[in-house]
Amino acid sequence: MVQRYIYMLGYDGATKLLEAFEKPLNPVVRVNTLLIDSEKLKFRLESLGFSLEEIPWAKDAFRVVSKPEYPTIGSTHEYLKGYYYVHRDASALAPILLLFQDYRGDVLDACAAPGGKATFASQHVFPHGVVYANDISLPRLKSLIGHYARMKLSNNVVTWADARMLPREWTRRFSRVILDVPCSSEGTIMNDPSRKAKTTLKDLSLLVKREIELLNAGLEMLNPGGILAYITCSIAPEENEYVVSRALESRVDADVVEPPFKLFDWSHGFTSFHKLVFDDRVRNCVRIWPHIHGMFGFTFCLLTKTRS
Template identity: 55%
Template sequence: MEEEVLKILKEIFVKPSEKAFELSSKYRVLPYMAERYVRMLGEEEAVELLKSFEKPVKPVIRVNTLLVDPDTLKSSLEAKGFRLERISWFENAFKIQEAPEQPSPGATIEYLKGYYYLHRDSSSLLPVLLLTHEYKGDVLDACAAPGGKTTFLAERVHGKGFVYANDLVLRRLRSLIGHITRMRVESVVVSWSDARKISKVFNRKFERILLDAPCSGEGRISVDPGRRFRTSIYELALMVKREIELLDSLINLLDDDGIIAYSTCSIAPEENEYVVSKILRKRSDVEVAPPPVKLFNYSSWIKKYGDLLFHEELEKCVRLWPHVHGTFGFTTCLLRKTRR
């Protein structure tokens, strides 16, 4: 394991420049992160990104349409003093522009009745919408807690499929089960397993799998400032190793022509372009699938970082930038299992 991690570390590490150390000090991030942003975006846009970390995003209400009509919920919450703005690319979700002092968005009677899920921002809606576009059937949510995507998946395939929701961390499983119960979604099967070994739990294949991979969370700095310093470059290499193993093992659970959505709330190419490029070069039975629908103007994945040249198919994958899209930094890539 140590040799493998050191190999990854050697490939992904780029020595920070003087400019990176300067930006690191000014904007309070680790030097290797500042170096990355400059190499990815250029100095001027890197500063825009770093400044965007100071701007908290608006939380989002996703309506549980199995229980309530979106306009009915909107009227009910606005009567309590909320000001909601419908998300332009998904009619069943609202950005909270203003909220009363009491009740908080997570303490209304409507929330307790399961009428909505409270997301930190809108980015996490994207992989579910892309994965289930014109699809009804079973879905495996491999790293499912705390439950935002699981409950959304259950709503999307309601009456036509089951959601198999798995997680490894017990305390997070409690949150997952709590949200499933609160929102009264049916046809959800919960399991406790390391997703790298989940084939021992489910002796079957899936047409759709969601892997919202455990990651550095670097795209969520605006709501979790500790992520500015939390992940050393060595710890990042350990995460990358796990992400490669997760994606590789879960592809084996796909039916022919099945699709897995690989997502992270990280803007790090090490956790996105590098991981998927490794999979595409290792395996001959998987290809990148373009998003089935364009909900808004996504950014593409990058082609190069340092001395690393990434797989050309990655231009089909989706990136969200805080300074461009007003969301968390977030990525999604759809991979299709081929018959090769």
């Protein structure tokens, strides 16, 4: 693992990354502005003893800097009323903010549970758009349904299916697709140290195979001219730039979209890693690093479909 990080970042960068992995991150509160104003929620939570820090690039989101002994951030009256969603970190907000800047139509979230991005998307497209929130895991779908009910978000259709099967089972297509694929979660080691040894090279190979299949299925669900966000909480190039490169190589109807604006000074995607060489277009993928940006290791890429 350490040698891989040196290939990615050099010795100094790898050392700083490993140091960052030893420092757990505090959760982030994303306000449900359909129910409450951000400043009102901030006041109410601070009255309970929470200390909140604004996230400059993410309006209506706060990092929990410190907390009281009781209640927890997930057991307040305000949480139960649906006034906010608790994210493990702010990184997950970035692709959604880019994807829905000027869009209020229907959305497919192909791997939606437990619901962080799906509920955020529902807030963005309300009242005109509907989020079709799909997942393969029934227990995780129950969590998603619970969040939708708690946050009083009704503009959603929840489905239970393997996202790889959607192109042959559904006739409708979408102009926005969220594809947060099951991955190694290597970028979340600071909050889950078990990830250090959880994924073997064989496991990684199986994950990559499934991720390629999911990305191709996601592109099949996309309307021409639409945008898909391919997302992982992994820093592994094999799960990110390699997967996107494979999709670009195998299709003539897909292209990478440069993010329309920068939320913060993120890093670019790799065009090579060790002995692997990727499509030059994956440089427009976005990388978020714990030791540089103070968030989970997180990667996403915006893709478009150029024709039917």
